[in-house]
Amino acid sequence: MAGKFEVYADKGGKFRFRLKAGNGEVVASGQGYESLAGAKKGCEAVQRAAAGADIVEVDS
Numbered sequence: 001m002a003g004k005f006e007v008y009a010d011k012g013g014k015f016r017f018r019l020k021a022g023n024g025e026v027v028a029s030g031q032g033y034e035s036l037a038g039a040k041k042g043c044e045a046v047q048r049a050a051a052g053a054d055i056v057e058v059d060s
Helices: 036-051
Strands: 004-009 015-020 026-029
Touching: 004 036, 015 036
Parallel strands: none
Antiparallel strands: 004 015, 015 026
């Protein structure tokens, strides 16, 4: 099963998204947005960025 973005309103009235893997585990979540449209645009931005993203190691 493919992953999915869930868009929802939080308790403070902001809109957020979470990306769930096919097994239902949350693998990423977004910031609070003022509008539903903003949260959906955030999902689209993650999709675009992840498509060609490299995996790099950084020092902590």
